[in-house]
Amino acid sequence: MTDSKTTTKAVNVTSKASVSVLFAGDSGDGMQLTGTQFANTVAVRGSELNTFPNFPSEIRAPAGTISGVSGFQLQFGSKPVYTPGALFDVMIAMNSAALKANLKNLHQGGIIIAGTDGFDEKKLKLAGYPAGVNPLEDGSLSNYTVFPVPVQQLTREALKDSGLSSREVDRCKNMFILGLLYWLYNLPYEGTVEMLKSKFSKKPLIADANIKAVTAGYFFGDETEIFANIGRFDIPPEKEHGTYRRVTGNEAAAIALAAAAKKSGLELFLGSYPITPATEILQNLAKMKKWGAKTFQAEDEIAGICSSIGAAFGGALAATNTSGPGFALKTEALGLAVIMEIPLVVINVQRGGPSTGLPTKPEQSDLFMAMYGRHGEAPLPVVAASSPVDCFYTTYEAARLAVEHMTPVICLTDGYLALSSEPWAVESPDNLAEIKPRIHAPRKPEDPPYLPYKRDENLVRSWAIPGTKGLEHRIGGLEKQNETGNVSHDPDNHELMTKLRAEKIARIADTIPLQTLDNGAAKADLLVLGWGSSYGAIKTAVAQAIEKGYSVAHAHLRYINPFPKNLREILGSYKQVLIPENNNGQLVHIIRDTFLIEPVGFSKVKGLPFTEMEILAKITDLIKEL
Amino acid sequence: MTDSKTTTKAVNVTSKASVSVLFAGDSGDGMQLTGTQFANTVAVRGSELNTFPNFPSEIRAPAGTISGVSGFQLQFGSKPVYTPGALFDVMIAMNSAALKANLKNLHQGGIIIAGTDGFDEKKLKLAGYPAGVNPLEDGSLSNYTVFPVPVQQLTREALKDSGLSSREVDRCKNMFILGLLYWLYNLPYEGTVEMLKSKFSKKPLIADANIKAVTAGYFFGDETEIFANIGRFDIPPEKEHGTYRRVTGNEAAAIALAAAAKKSGLELFLGSYPITPATEILQNLAKMKKWGAKTFQAEDEIAGICSSIGAAFGGALAATNTSGPGFALKTEALGLAVIMEIPLVVINVQRGGPSTGLPTKPEQSDLFMAMYGRHGEAPLPVVAASSPVDCFYTTYEAARLAVEHMTPVICLTDGYLALSSEPWAVESPDNLAEIKPRIHAPRKPEDPPYLPYKRDENLVRSWAIPGTKGLEHRIGGLEKQNETGNVSHDPDNHELMTKLRAEKIARIADTIPLQTLDNGAAKADLLVLGWGSSYGAIKTAVAQAIEKGYSVAHAHLRYINPFPKNLREILGSYKQVLIPENNNGQLVHIIRDTFLIEPVGFSKVKGLPFTEMEILAKITDLIKEL
Amino acid sequence: MTDINPTTTLTAKDFASNQEPKWCPGCGDHAVLQQIKSVLPELGVSSENIAFVSGIGCSSRLPYYMATYGIHGIHGRALPMATGLKAARPDLSVWVATGDGDALSIGGNHFIHTLRRNPDLNVVLFNNKIYGLTKGQYSPTSKLGLRTVTSPAGVIDHPFNPASLVIGAGGTFFARAFDKDGKFLRSILLRAAQHRGTSLVEIYQNCPIFNNAAWDAFANADIKAENTIYLEQNKPLLFGKEMKKGIRLEGFKPVVVDLEKGGVSTADLWIHDETDINKASILARFADTDPDSEGALPRPIGVLYAEDRVTYEDALTGQVRDARKNGAGTLAELLKGDNSYVIK
Amino acid sequence: MTDINPTTTLTAKDFASNQEPKWCPGCGDHAVLQQIKSVLPELGVSSENIAFVSGIGCSSRLPYYMATYGIHGIHGRALPMATGLKAARPDLSVWVATGDGDALSIGGNHFIHTLRRNPDLNVVLFNNKIYGLTKGQYSPTSKLGLRTVTSPAGVIDHPFNPASLVIGAGGTFFARAFDKDGKFLRSILLRAAQHRGTSLVEIYQNCPIFNNAAWDAFANADIKAENTIYLEQNKPLLFGKEMKKGIRLEGFKPVVVDLEKGGVSTADLWIHDETDINKASILARFADTDPDSEGALPRPIGVLYAEDRVTYEDALTGQVRDARKNGAGTLAELLKGDNSYVIK
Numbered sequence A, B: 001m002t003d004s005k006t007t008t009k010a011v012n013v014t015s016k017a018s019v020s021v022l023f024a025g026d027s028g029d030g031m032q033l034t035g036t037q038f039a040n041t042v043a044v045r046g047s048e049l050n051t052f053p054n055f056p057s058e059i060r061a062p063a064g065t066i067s068g069v070s071g072f073q074l075q076f077g078s079k080p081v082y083t084p085g086a087l088f089d090v091m092i093a094m095n096s097a098a099l100k101a102n103l104k105n106l107h108q109g110g111i112i113i114a115g116t117d118g119f120d121e122k123k124l125k126l127a128g129y130p131a132g133v134n135p136l137e138d139g140s141l142s143n144y145t146v147f148p149v150p151v152q153q154l155t156r157e158a159l160k161d162s163g164l165s166s167r168e169v170d171r172c173k174n175m176f177i178l179g180l181l182y183w184l185y186n187l188p189y190e191g192t193v194e195m196l197k198s199k200f201s202k203k204p205l206i207a208d209a210n211i212k213a214v215t216a217g218y219f220f221g222d223e224t225e226i227f228a229n230i231g232r233f234d235i236p237p238e239k240e241h242g243t244y245r246r247v248t249g250n251e252a253a254a255i256a257l258a259a260a261a262k263k264s265g266l267e268l269f270l271g272s273y274p275i276t277p278a279t280e281i282l283q284n285l286a287k288m289k290k291w292g293a294k295t296f297q298a299e300d301e302i303a304g305i306c307s308s309i310g311a312a313f314g315g316a317l318a319a320t321n322t323s324g325p326g327f328a329l330k331t332e333a334l335g336l337a338v339i340m341e342i343p344l345v346v347i348n349v350q351r352g353g354p355s356t357g358l359p360t361k362p363e364q365s366d367l368f369m370a371m372y373g374r375h376g377e378a379p380l381p382v383v384a385a386s387s388p389v390d391c392f393y394t395t396y397e398a399a400r401l402a403v404e405h406m407t408p409v410i411c412l413t414d415g416y417l418a419l420s421s422e423p424w425a426v427e428s429p430d431n432l433a434e435i436k437p438r439i440h441a442p443r444k445p446e447d448p449p450y451l452p453y454k455r456d457e458n459l460v461r462s463w464a465i466p467g468t469k470g471l472e473h474r475i476g477g478l479e480k481q482n483e484t485g486n487v488s489h490d491p492d493n494h495e496l497m498t499k500l501r502a503e504k505i506a507r508i509a510d511t512i513p514l515q516t517l518d519n520g521a522a523k524a525d526l527l528v529l530g531w532g533s534s535y536g537a538i539k540t541a542v543a544q545a546i547e548k549g550y551s552v553a554h555a556h557l558r559y560i561n562p563f564p565k566n567l568r569e570i571l572g573s574y575k576q577v578l579i580p581e582n583n584n585g586q587l588v589h590i591i592r593d594t595f596l597i598e599p600v601g602f603s604k605v606k607g608l609p610f611t612e613m614e615i616l617a618k619i620t621d622l623i624k625e626l
Numbered sequence C, D: 001m002t003d004i005n006p007t008t009t010l011t012a013k014d015f016a017s018n019q020e021p022k023w024c025p026g027c028g029d030h031a032v033l034q035q036i037k038s039v040l041p042e043l044g045v046s047s048e049n050i051a052f053v054s055g056i057g058c059s060s061r062l063p064y065y066m067a068t069y070g071i072h073g074i075h076g077r078a079l080p081m082a083t084g085l086k087a088a089r090p091d092l093s094v095w096v097a098t099g100d101g102d103a104l105s106i107g108g109n110h111f112i113h114t115l116r117r118n119p120d121l122n123v124v125l126f127n128n129k130i131y132g133l134t135k136g137q138y139s140p141t142s143k144l145g146l147r148t149v150t151s152p153a154g155v156i157d158h159p160f161n162p163a164s165l166v167i168g169a170g171g172t173f174f175a176r177a178f179d180k181d182g183k184f185l186r187s188i189l190l191r192a193a194q195h196r197g198t199s200l201v202e203i204y205q206n207c208p209i210f211n212n213a214a215w216d217a218f219a220n221a222d223i224k225a226e227n228t229i230y231l232e233q234n235k236p237l238l239f240g241k242e243m244k245k246g247i248r249l250e251g252f253k254p255v256v257v258d259l260e261k262g263g264v265s266t267a268d269l270w271i272h273d274e275t276d277i278n279k280a281s282i283l284a285r286f287a288d289t290d291p292d293s294e295g296a297l298p299r300p301i302g303v304l305y306a307e308d309r310v311t312y313e314d315a316l317t318g319q320v321r322d323a324r325k326n327g328a329g330t331l332a333e334l335l336k337g338d339n340s341y342v343i344k
Ligand SMILES: Cc1ncc(C[n+]2csc(CCOP(=O)(O)OP(=O)(O)O)c2C)c(N)n1
Pocket: A273, A274, A275, A276, A301, A325, A326, A329, A356, C056, C057, C058, C059, C060, C074, C075, C098, C099, C100, C101, C102, C103, C126, C128, C130, C131, C132, C133, C134, C139
């Protein structure tokens, strides 16, 4: 077989810094696999990369309709890319619904590669086009560069001797398109061929057909004249040498928990209940039994967190993961973990609310609940991850804080981070921060009585693990006497313990890193203060704004409770602070309350992440007003 | 039998404006009954009154110990009294533990009436006095006026022919003390005699013995010389004529729900699960079947609120009541009620937290949870009651807001209000605000389709009650399309609906009364801004401060979300704002966030309400600093 | 069940909402929906007097497809919502659609409490032995060893036997049917609707996407007759293609007997009596055996248990009625209370 | 149960903490606590290897009085906490103290799920048919008609039969005893401790304050013999002061027979077999009859059901062991993953 380097024709190859691509088609069209393969290929070649799958929200939306469109977005480039691309340079539309649903996100002048068989009368109707209207033919796409490709017909031709049923043949369409894209972006298809061989090792006919489709697509690019005007593109890979892996946020969070357990010498226990978009953390950890991870799929979220509290009492690094509705159910038990002062990591992969809301869409609207959503005075640390890879570092940090400060910690991610992926330079174990559990040594009979609520200089109590002689103790949800931990109804003691619990969390500010600027000058006109998954969009937008000469900086919070100690000073160094959030301004309220300043909020509550253009436009507006 | 007017001796009777009394003894000593009888007597006579029972926190604390002390506090006076009295003028100590536990709250120079049999060696030891120490004898009480009364011996003497066992005789001790107190405060004992007759109508011997004990106590006062120095007291009743009843906060809340149902023409449904100190609301409504109240003791708090959501969907005035831990469990379902936009009253009788905390002690620490404790953007109205009687008006108002604005409403009370009582001038049905449900009329087949999420000028949707022809509709927790209520994942629609839900709650500010001042000038140095059960203490303290010539005012919030529209203006009219709270400053945070001002917080987190002295001292400090 | 109003003549179509079902092609839910819509006209209750309540799951989407009142609630909480609705509105016909995850995992507590309280609800439990909506995690009815995304090494949680759980919890009605049972399913739904009290119908529902063929050992045409037994009241337990196999009790142990082999006749067989809780308890346990295992028992289909017991809402309404036997309370009385006093 | 270490010689006192029990005088909880403390030495597990977990309620205060590790958790959640603890630490002996409200009302879901999963927990269920701690509201085991502060007109919720619920949920051990059963209670607790799996011991506990004498029909000395039946494995079901009454099965219906009246002998009687789930199911139903009602059956005391089944933590640990059969994963391997690639 010819390989992808042996293209015959001399086509013009244009070098580009980055490209964003959308693969879109019907749920049944295999767009996720196609996108993933493309992503793997560019990653392995050494490109920077960011991907995001865009599933239909409905269980199984009707085929051919808008709500049935499944997409896979990615951006790759020579230099780091921080988002999957807000506007696409290229869109693969396997059918008319895919085109209709996504056209608004295509750059003016962008490329559309349309599978023409997805634009027949029936499909146009399903997509909701008026009778007789075909966007490929009515000139409505004149602002774009459209390449109608009869993908189905070409695939059928390529596979006419495959011995497969016509349904099986048609299912190879996506590989044809993939091959064509490889050609267009000057990429090798060999990795995909290997993958197909191993994936279908027990179905050689299928493997062969898919491989043929990939190569057919590739050489179609070579042979057809339609791309003559634009030629091919090359995005030269520039990634530093090293070992990488591609991770989604949910994968990264799962790895972080297992890694924190290893590093701290504890056993990992995850008590969980499935919920979109958090389930993959449970799923990934369920596969990590080799690393001793114990996962428990509980009957509900309450049992999930309570089993983790039991495991934490037993000396495990215990965690629970969930999303909004499940997070709400965990609040009572979280209060117990607060007053017991035991380590516990709670990962909330936020999704659109309230109630069931938009279960498959990301949102940042559980910040209030994380901060304030417990009865009584029950403060605890809250951290938030900013990128798929940062889900590793932030979750790991949550585990460190939990174990070293004997407290439940809430780690916020969201459905966007959960499913997005990016390359991650494989970490060396030695680079990970130490995690030192406050485990109390056994007590000899002649030693003074064990005091479970005696505290160290950080106000952290010790961890007495069952099985340790002489440390037997009973604790629970009732207010405790200072030091002894015995039940106490004493008024002054209650006030003391309330303040001690609050002060313990506040003092974490003494041990965490100071807030740094991600970009921009230490004093400037505008600070964009972000948290969570808006990182990529803000980073990109601020870089662009600075390039335009705006006096802008970007700080992104990992620690929301407590805030880094220098945050007040940072906020005071700018004329204005802009806080973009995928909610109605929850961090804005917390910042107002804490610092008595009046930042500008920028809300987007659409179940969609910010785009860099939106942020940039807002920055531009504000800068002009200043 | 002689009546209480026929006292023989001419004892000096001093007139006083108000007196606060504590009845304290062992759990078995019947102090609750004694206090209640005394309260009834002064109430019926026309005094102003405020009572508070002080149960032991433990299930059954060991007899004779400090933790076994049961108390009943009351204050009565000619003019309105707003607290049960922070420092007592008189303390009945049936045993040494009762004395020890409560001495700190007795006014210097206050009266102690001590049951000497409670001060024998054994009881002194149980109370924790060192061997050989008897406070009645060692001069340690020289700052007080102590009257040792051999209550047991005197009761036994009085009842020597009663035919009762000595245990039964001893159980009448409390009535002896009650009689003595009636004498001391120049009060009639006939009401109690009537009560005893009817209570023990089937046990005439017991009735007789108790009646004898009351009169014996009364005439002991007459005959003994020990009170010669102080004489008797009279607190002239001045209450306006009218019909009154005495209610606790929990009683008042229950009546309010039933009354709101009657007034609105709806049926009342309460789904609930027992929890201290909220259970009496369920218990009271369970007795109101005559008014059609349906109560459902659910398997847990989740089923409690969910059954109410079902009932609300069915057209009932639905409510649920709980305290901290149960409130936490209801948060997920509360989010559903928010997005369904159905009326629901949630009463949270706050207690000490976090977790199980101090279950029998009041606290105001669930304000954050009420405001922010739901996942997603899920705003709802929050109101708070300020006195036992106000539990009626605030709960009623919560029901009105729920029904007229189609929203769940959180009504905050606490364990202090729940159990405190005061006289309430019986309301006339006509005085209650109208409650007009937004019930949609049946639809004829030719009418346009029913739009469940079409809104009126207040952004309120209509209520389509099952059984109504043509309004069949299905709604739930998923985001809805504007107007139709069909499931929608459309990004812009989600943002629109999020804003509409928020705006609907915000607009309630247009319909609620403006904030008024409870006392003080519209412009002054200091505003004390309170919410909830601190009302009485603040009111009393501010009145005292004004009397001292301080420039102070008092505003007490019923509406916390949304705030009354004029609150900003009010806050701006004072040099300083003081916010006393039984929490770590939760309203302070909300005020800072909302108005960007820096009020002074005053926290007390001891499971105890504020006293007027504490507030006054704080006011004094602040005024001096200004 | 609400009283039948014989004048209406409705059809299945009258109960279909304008929303297109969004279940996967081939999903068993489609067939069940069809039978539900087809049985409603028989009840003679018009659509505005019917409510469907559900939790969250594929199956819990069902209310959207009914032209009745409906709540698509939150995960696991359909039953308390339905109980509250029925308690407040005993006049409505209240149905519940729920899944094995919704009813038996997160909703397990409400499940057992509803059953013992016995409000008049018709509960349709779609048992596909998997979490469909969240894409294929095991459920409390998944079989031991099943490999799913959350049990990559196989399920280790001993599954519930829903029939045993229902009877153990004090339920008054348990029946079982297949999604594709067509008219038979319809007849079971009708029985359920007619039962006054909480009727629990467990439907063996296929999820072709995440747990395909989970019921094939019973449902497939070629083996169905050998592996299932359709129960009929007062009839002997007979099954098999030729109806020549039966169930006999040996001591306390039910065993399969072959009527064609000598020595056993129909007279020796277990006679089905749905009102006998002891029989029902044993019958429920048939589902503990797998078709191909040693001593396998056929899966009973139909009404396993039915008991007459007062419904929750009747008892509640009765207490309200009793309290009002001397007249309902007025608002003035309510406000005045029992212990008011007059100051003159 | 944790392996027995025969060298320690501990006594009940070694298991008493320094906290004074704060239950009411005469509360049945005192006696149960005493038996628990007295049985622990027999297990040969030292106090640091034992944990008591509870929820909220009077009975849930028990852990404070034990000199072991302990969690006094939140209402209803003792079982998942204990499951997590046992899963993480299979080496510990884990006990659960819970009440009829804690376990069966708010904790009902965890109750049934724990039972089916079968972690090795010893669960002591204090059934006083009332909410004690919150001062006397009815519970899911309160009898119909009981007037309490929340049921002034009488309870209308059909109560749970805990034995039926346990067996229906797939539990592997159910036993019953009285608070005042002394040595017998101790022997039952020992059996429970020895059972590998979730052992459920229902204790008929008297709450003299809020539901006094609820069990008197069974517990009072003069009638106890007539109204209870103490089960012994492989022995006929005999009871009565003179042990002259027995239980025979008529069809599927257990009936009381008088051995002194002619025509029945011990040979006709039901032989107790705690391993027979069908027998156990019927035996469990005995509790549905009241002592003075028509056809009343005596209340079975002792071990009603015991089944050998792998415990949850053994299955889980087994899967971890299997996954590590070629060695445990290292941190470096974890960080590298399966799909890393090298850029040169
Ligand atoms: C509180 C909460 N937890 C978890 C979820 C996620 N969730 C939705 S449906 C479901 C399981 C559905 O399974 P089942 O009830 O069997 O329905 P099916 O989809 O199989 O019909 C889960 C875990 C949720 N929506 N809410």
